[in-house]
Amino acid sequence: MSERSQETDAFADVCNQLRNHAYKLTPQRQTILKIFLEQGSGHLSAEEIYQLVKPHYPDIGLATIYRTLDILADLGILQKNDFGDGRSRYEFSRRDEHHHHHLICLRCGSVSEFDDDLLESLETMIAKRNKFKVVDHVLKFYGYCSKCQEELKRDV
Amino acid sequence: MSERSQETDAFADVCNQLRNHAYKLTPQRQTILKIFLEQGSGHLSAEEIYQLVKPHYPDIGLATIYRTLDILADLGILQKNDFGDGRSRYEFSRRDEHHHHHLICLRCGSVSEFDDDLLESLETMIAKRNKFKVVDHVLKFYGYCSKCQEELKRDV
């Protein structure tokens, strides 16, 4: 199966999810979705999505972007992240994907991803010890990416 | 040693840290610090701190609160947290304390804490595998606290 048809499948899949929840399938929502599918693994802010959508749909309003992102995040189609730069950042979260987390570079601000499996045992333990029912977790590592480590070595 | 003198020690300690970094020890800064020492383990927002400080120092401005919190967080005296409610929340971080993380209740918004030690091996692995130099990490579990679990059982 080609990459293209995988994308198409994901698109159809999300459209169905919207319909199942009685949300209407407006061209604005479709355009926003396509942006995420094209971007692959970006961490986009509302403003960035707005700029990317505008060429395809010039009349769209920023409020629609926010409202759509809210819905898609509620449905679990997008993951809403906070990387500490004062705005929320969204990424497409494929259903079959492992839960992944982020490595955030304190120097250049780049965000990369890593998978976790090891966290699950910790999660179980926490739940028992604190009588807390865990439904989600967020793990972020702050530090320096390899590129910045090189540059710091060179400059200082 | 009494609780009172422990507090006093911590206060003197922070004052020294400020002096060492050539920051002036203004009454505003001292008042803000005392609030944190009195609060113990609260997760306070700038606005909340403002309200708590005002009775002790009525003329203080909100901007001073923000500026002071910035400095104290930079020095590692306070920990700046984001619990997803749209404002930053600060807590006093005692130097000898284990790194701790948060359990955030999705129903009532309460935040409790837990210690981690197990995360360190994961951190080492991540660093090796991704050539990323980790200097800090944040781990948050979202779910339902025991009180809300009870109430959900009863109501639904």
Next chain:
DNA sequence: TTGATTGCAAAATATTTGCACGTCA
């Protein structure tokens, strides 16, 4: 047809900044 959705503008919220004045060291 009709309730959901949209664009726009205004509002709300949190935080930052410019500046004249005050004060800690």
Next chain:
DNA sequence: TGACGTGCAAATATTTTGCAATCAA
């Protein structure tokens, strides 16, 4: 004394909301 710190008000930045018009189902 003099650089640092402060209060105030205004500016920013992000996100939310009210509303009349529009559109998907």
